[in-house]
Amino acid sequence: MTDVRELTYLDAIAEALLVEMGRDPDVLVMGNDVGGSFGGAFKVTKRVSDEFGPHRVKNMPMTELAFVGAANGMALMGLRPVIEVQFADFISTAFDSIVQYAATTHYRWGGSVPWVIRAPSDGGIRSGPFHSQNPEAWFVHTPGLKVVAPATPADAKGLLLAAIRDNNPVVYFEAKPLYRSLRGPVPEGDEATPIGVARIAREGSDITIITYGSTVHDSLRAAHEVGNEGISVEVIDLRSLKPMDTDTVLESVAKTGRALVVHAANRMAGVGAEIAAIIAEKAFADLDAPVRRLGGLDIPIPFSPPLEDAYRVSPGDIAAQLRELVSW
Amino acid sequence: MTDVRELTYLDAIAEALLVEMGRDPDVLVMGNDVGGSFGGAFKVTKRVSDEFGPHRVKNMPMTELAFVGAANGMALMGLRPVIEVQFADFISTAFDSIVQYAATTHYRWGGSVPWVIRAPSDGGIRSGPFHSQNPEAWFVHTPGLKVVAPATPADAKGLLLAAIRDNNPVVYFEAKPLYRSLRGPVPEGDEATPIGVARIAREGSDITIITYGSTVHDSLRAAHEVGNEGISVEVIDLRSLKPMDTDTVLESVAKTGRALVVHAANRMAGVGAEIAAIIAEKAFADLDAPVRRLGGLDIPIPFSPPLEDAYRVSPGDIAAQLRELVSW
Amino acid sequence: MSHSLDSSAKLNIAYWMRLTRTLDDAIMAMWKQGRGVGGTFSGKGHEAISVGAGFAMGTDDVVAPMHRDLGCYLVRGLSPDRILANQLGKAEGVTGGRDANLHGLGDLSLNILGFVSHLPQSMPVALGAAMAFQYREEPRVALTFAGDGSSNAGLFHETLNLAAVQNAPLIVVVENNQYAYSTPIHEQMAIDDIVVRAAAHGVAGEIVDGNDVVAVYDAVLEAATRARRGEGPSLIEAKTMRMLGHAIHDGAEYVPRSLLSEWKERDPVTRWEERLVEEGLLTPETLARLQEECRDEVEAAIEYAERAPLPDAAGITTGVYAP
Amino acid sequence: MSHSLDSSAKLNIAYWMRLTRTLDDAIMAMWKQGRGVGGTFSGKGHEAISVGAGFAMGTDDVVAPMHRDLGCYLVRGLSPDRILANQLGKAEGVTGGRDANLHGLGDLSLNILGFVSHLPQSMPVALGAAMAFQYREEPRVALTFAGDGSSNAGLFHETLNLAAVQNAPLIVVVENNQYAYSTPIHEQMAIDDIVVRAAAHGVAGEIVDGNDVVAVYDAVLEAATRARRGEGPSLIEAKTMRMLGHAIHDGAEYVPRSLLSEWKERDPVTRWEERLVEEGLLTPETLARLQEECRDEVEAAIEYAERAPLPDAAGITTGVYAP
Ligand SMILES: Cc1ncc(C[n+]2csc(CCOP(=O)(O)OP(=O)(O)O)c2C)c(N)n1
Numbered sequence A, B: 001m002t003d004v005r006e007l008t009y010l011d012a013i014a015e016a017l018l019v020e021m022g023r024d025p026d027v028l029v030m031g032n033d034v035g036g037s038f039g040g041a042f043k044v045t046k047r048v049s050d051e052f053g054p055h056r057v058k059n060m061p062m063t064e065l066a067f068v069g070a071a072n073g074m075a076l077m078g079l080r081p082v083i084e085v086q087f088a089d090f091i092s093t094a095f096d097s098i099v100q101y102a103a104t105t106h107y108r109w110g111g112s113v114p115w116v117i118r119a120p121s122d123g124g125i126r127s128g129p130f131h132s133q134n135p136e137a138w139f140v141h142t143p144g145l146k147v148v149a150p151a152t153p154a155d156a157k158g159l160l161l162a163a164i165r166d167n168n169p170v171v172y173f174e175a176k177p178l179y180r181s182l183r184g185p186v187p188e189g190d191e192a193t194p195i196g197v198a199r200i201a202r203e204g205s206d207i208t209i210i211t212y213g214s215t216v217h218d219s220l221r222a223a224h225e226v227g228n229e230g231i232s233v234e235v236i237d238l239r240s241l242k243p244m245d246t247d248t249v250l251e252s253v254a255k256t257g258r259a260l261v262v263h264a265a266n267r268m269a270g271v272g273a274e275i276a277a278i279i280a281e282k283a284f285a286d287l288d289a290p291v292r293r294l295g296g297l298d299i300p301i302p303f304s305p306p307l308e309d310a311y312r313v314s315p316g317d318i319a320a321q322l323r324e325l326v327s328w
Numbered sequence C, D: 001m002s003h004s005l006d007s008s009a010k011l012n013i014a015y016w017m018r019l020t021r022t023l024d025d026a027i028m029a030m031w032k033q034g035r036g037v038g039g040t041f042s043g044k045g046h047e048a049i050s051v052g053a054g055f056a057m058g059t060d061d062v063v064a065p066m067h068r069d070l071g072c073y074l075v076r077g078l079s080p081d082r083i084l085a086n087q088l089g090k091a092e093g094v095t096g097g098r099d100a101n102l103h104g105l106g107d108l109s110l111n112i113l114g115f116v117s118h119l120p121q122s123m124p125v126a127l128g129a130a131m132a133f134q135y136r137e138e139p140r141v142a143l144t145f146a147g148d149g150s151s152n153a154g155l156f157h158e159t160l161n162l163a164a165v166q167n168a169p170l171i172v173v174v175e176n177n178q179y180a181y182s183t184p185i186h187e188q189m190a191i192d193d194i195v196v197r198a199a200a201h202g203v204a205g206e207i208v209d210g211n212d213v214v215a216v217y218d219a220v221l222e223a224a225t226r227a228r229r230g231e232g233p234s235l236i237e238a239k240t241m242r243m244l245g246h247a248i249h250d251g252a253e254y255v256p257r258s259l260l261s262e263w264k265e266r267d268p269v270t271r272w273e274e275r276l277v278e279e280g281l282l283t284p285e286t287l288a289r290l291q292e293e294c295r296d297e298v299e300a301a302i303e304y305a306e307r308a309p310l311p312d313a314a315g316i317t318t319g320v321y322a323p
C-alpha cells in the first residue's frame, strides 16, 4: 500500500476521473476532443476514454454554450457530467449556461445542477492571450457557483472528487503549467479534499501569503528565499475560492500581522481584491502593514517570452514585497 | 439659454444620443427593438429613431453575440456604434465579443474598437433575477475595456458623450431605477464628462463613502440622515469604474480617515472589493477604522418585494454602517 | 384529424385550453388593475401550441415550457394556485417569490424544468434531459419551445446540431408568432419558414397550424413516437400570432391591427370549442358549464393567491446551494 | 475554368500558392527543430482556398483570415518577414510579440483584420465591416473563413442570419477539412454538406472543390460581384482535407492514413503547377525557378526573423487603450 506514491498533477486529475467514474455510473465526461483514442488536448481524459468508451466519455462539437447547457439538463436528471473546456479561456463561450442557468437554478426552484467544469488555466508556457487566461474572478463574483483551484497533485485529485460529488455547479481551475512539471504524493483511494477549507502550505510567523493555483509554488519559493534572510513566511493555499475559508486566513493574519495576496490572474478586480478587502476589514486591528496584492498586469496576456515573463508574478516579485512589508 | 433646465436621467441619455448623432455621421445605434416607431424597451432610443430612421438606428435580431461582434467590425472600420443590450443581464450573451475580441484588439494589433454598450442595469423595480443585474465587475476585471456608471442626469449625458467619442470599447451602465424617478440639471450642448474622473457628490470630514450608480442617491440620503446626528459624510460618486480615479478616493480618505464602499451589485468579488483593497493598501496610515463594504447579498436577485428589499442596500443600512465606523 | 384522441381526451383538451385562456385573461386584468407585481406575459393565441404539445407528452417525459406556454404548465399539473401565487411573489408560489411571472416555474416532481430569461437557454437544458434518457436507456423524451426570435440565436442552432449528432429524443416546438417583441419577422430573418433550420442540422422538420390544437398534438405525438424508437430529434414550426403585446406593459402599437383581426378569426380556443360542438361532443350548455368551471377555478386561485402570505425575508440566503 | 484569369494572374497564383507552401513547410521544420516559440498551425492542403479566395478580393476589400489561411495573409501583402517575426514573438512581428502564431495578424493598412482564438469570432467582425460598407455606400466586400467545426457554433448561424437580413456584402468561405482538431465531421454534425446551413438563413450557398484554386477563386469572385451589386451575402463550402495535425504538437494519429494518401493525390499546389505546365504557362525550368524564388524568399525571412530583436518588456503596458 503505497500511500505516498507520487503522481504528476495531470495524472492526479486523471486518477480522480477514473476513481469517480468507477464508483458512480452517473458520472460522465464531455467536451471537445475528450474521447476516442485521442483523450483530450492535454490527454487528461485519455485513461477514462480508453476505459469507459464513448458512452461515458463524449466528444462534443465546438459548441460550449450548448454542451454546458446540455450538462445543465443532464445534471437536473441526476447525472454528474464532468465537462472539459479545452482551455479555461473558452469558458467565456459558455458563459450564459454557467452564470445564468446553472448558478441560479437551485435558488429559484430547487433544481440541483451537479456538474463540474474542468478549466485548464494559467500560462507561462508561451501560449498567448487566448490560451493562458485565469478567469476565476468572473465566477467567484457569481452567486450559486462554487470555484476551486488546486495547487498540488493531492488536491488536484481530492478536490476533483469533491467537486464531482458536490450537488452544485463547480468550476475547477487546473493550472496547466503544473500538469507535467509538478509531481507530488497523492493518496490512493477515493478520499475527497473538502471544498471550502484552505491549507497551510508553509507555517510562518512574520507575514502571511494568501494564494492559490500555480502561484502557491512561486510563493513557497519566495518564502524559502526570504527565509534565509530570517523572514518567516506563512503560505496559505486557499484551494477553494468560493466558498472561501476566510477563518484560516484571518487566524493567520492575526498571528503574523501582515498579508500579501498573490495570484496569477490580472490584479484589477481579481479575486485578490476580495481577499485583501476581507483582511482589511476583519483583521484591521491586527495589521502592522498594508495588505498588498500581486497579480498579472492589467493587460491582455502577451505571448513573447520577455513580455509574458514581465506579465507574470515571479518569486522575485513576491520576495521583494515580503521584504518591504516586513520592514514596514 | 437655460443652462440649468432639468431632465430625467432617461431624457439625458436620449439627449446625448441625439447630440452625438447630429454631430457625427459615424455614430449609429443598434440593438433589439431600438428602432422603428417603438424606440427601445425603455424608449431611450425613440427620439433618435424618429429623427434618424432605420439607416442609423438599426433593429437587430435577438443575437447579442453576433451584433456586438458586428459592432466590433463596424468600429474597426471607423464607425461608432452605440449598442443597446435590452437589459444589462443580457450582456452575458455577448460576452466573447466583448471580453475576448473588443477588449484585446488594440493591444494585440492596434485596431481601435470605439463602441459603446448601453446596459440598463440595477433593480428595485420587481423585475426578478434576470432583469435586475449589475454585472460591472466582470468588465472591470477585463483589461482593455472602459466602464462607466453615471448617477445623475448630467453625467448620464456627459459620460455618454465621452464614451461615444472614446476610441475604445466602453460599457456604459445606466441605472434603470433612475430613468424616470430622477430629474436634475443637464447642461445643453455637447460637453462631455471626462472618463476617469470621480465627482465629490457631497463634502464631509468624518467619513468617505465611495459609490456609483443608484447607490449614490441612497448614500446621500444616509449622509443627510446621519448629518443630523453630527456626522459629516463625504460622498464620492466614482462615475468611471475603469479607469478608476483612485486619487480622489485616496485624498478624501486621507482627510476623513474612514471609508465605506457601497454598490448595488452583490458584494463578493464585486468592484467594491477593488476599491476597498486599494484604500486598505494606499491609505493604510490614514485609516482610523476598517474599510467596510455594502452591496447586494451574494444570492441571485430575488423578485418578491420583501425579498428584493432585503437583498438591496438601503439608506438605513448605509447609515448604520456610518454610525458604526465613525464611533470605531 | 388525429386518430389517437378519444372523446374524453378531446374534452380534456377543451378544458385545458379554456382554463389557460381564462387564467391568462384574469392575469391580464389583475395587472391592469394594479393588482400584479412586476411585469407578466400573455400567451393569448398560443393555447393550441402549449396545450396540444403538453398533452402529447407522457407523465415521465420532461417539458421545459417558456413564457407563452401557460397551457403546458397547466396540462403538466402545475396548479393555477401555485402559478398565480408565483406571479404575485408569494411564499407558496413555485419559486417562493424568488423568480418572476412564469420564469423559473420548475418542478421536478412534475417533470417540468424552469426557464431563465436568456433565450433560448431551455433548449440545451431539454436536450441534456433527452441525453440523460439516452444515457440510461429510458424511453422518455424531452419537449421544449422556442420563439421565432429565439430561432435566430446561436444556441438554437448549437442545440439542434448537438441533438442531431447525438440522435437525442428531443422535440422543439417553434412558436412562430410573427414578432420578437416589437421586431417583425422580416426584420429578424430572411427566410419564409423557420422549419428550414431543421434541415441545416439534420433534424426532422414539420410545419403545423399553430392555432389547430390537434395538428400540434399529432405532430408532437408523432415526433415523440419517432424519438422513442431512437429516430432522433424533431422540430415543429407552429405558425401563430401573438395576440397581445410582448408583455403587460406593451400595447403593441407596432402591430398592424389588420393582422390581429385576421388572426382573431382563427382563435385556437373558440375554434376547438366550436369543433367539439359541431362534433356533438359539447352542447352549448355543456360548453357554458365547462367555461364556468374554468372561471370558478381561476377565481378560487386568485383568491388563494391574493390571500397567500409574502415570503419572509429571513430565509433569503438559504438554498443558493443544494445540500 | 475561369475566364477572368489572364496568364499573369495564373502565374501570380502559382507564386502565392508555392510561397504559402514553402513558408508553411519551413515553419513546421523550424518548430520541429526547436527553433519555434509556443505552438503553431499548418495550413497544408488549404492553399487553394486561402490563396484563391484572397486573390479574388480587391485592395479595398477587407479580409479576416483564420489559422489555416497563411496564403490569404500573404496575398494581401503581409510579408513573410513580419509573419515569421510574429510567430517568433519578435518586436517587428505584426503584433510586436503580443499575440502568437497567426493570431492577431491584423493590419488595417492592408485591410486585414486579426483573429482571436474564440471561433468563429471573425465572422461577425467581418460582417460588421461589410455593414460599414453598406452604411457608407461603398462598393466594398468583406471576406472571412470558418472551419467545419466553426459551422456548428452558434455564432456562425447568428452571423449568417444577420448578414442575410441586412443583405450585407459578406462572403464566408467554409474550409471543410473533415476534422475539428481530433473530431471527425460525422461526430460533429449529422449533415453531409455544410452548405445547407446557408439555406437556413437565406444566404446564397455553393460547394466547391477546395483543392482547385480556380474553382475557389471563381466562386469567391462571383460572390463578391453579387455582393457589390447589392445581392447580399454568400457562403462557399470548400471541401478539402487538413494534411497535418491540428497544430504542431499533434501527430493526428486519429486520422486514417488512407484518407491522407487519397487527398495527397489532390494536392492543391502541385496540381496547379502541373496545370500551368500543361497549359504551357510554365515550363519545368520556370517552375523550378519559381520554387527557388519562394525558397529564397522564405530563407531570407527566416534569417530576418531569427535575427530580429525580441520586444522590450518596458513597453508592455502601453497600447492597451487607443489614444
Ligand atoms: C438573450 C436574450 N436577449 C434579449 C432578451 C429580451 N427578450 C425577451 S423576449 C424577447 C423576444 C423573443 O421573441 P420570440 O423568441 O419570438 O418569442 P415571443 O416572445 O415572441 O414568444 C426578447 C428580445 C432575452 N430574453 N434574451
Ligand SMILES: Cc1ncc(C[n+]2csc(CCOP(=O)(O)OP(=O)(O)O)c2C)c(N)n1
Pocket: A032, A062, A064, A086, A090, A093, D068, D117, D118, D119, D120, D146, D147, D148, D149, D150, D151, D175, D177, D179, D180, D181, D242, D246
Ligand atoms: C470557442 C472555441 N472552442 C474551442 C476552441 C479550441 N479549438 C481551436 S481550433 C479547434 C477546431 C476547429 O475546427 P474547425 O473549425 O474545423 O477548423 P480547422 O482547425 O479544422 O481548420 C478547436 C476545438 C476554440 N478555438 N474556440
Ligand SMILES: [Mg+2]
Pocket: C147, C148, C149, C175, C176, C177, C178, C179, C180, C181
Ligand atoms: Mg415571437
Ligand SMILES: [Mg+2]
Pocket: D147, D148, D149, D175, D176, D177, D178, D179, D180, D181
Ligand atoms: Mg476543420
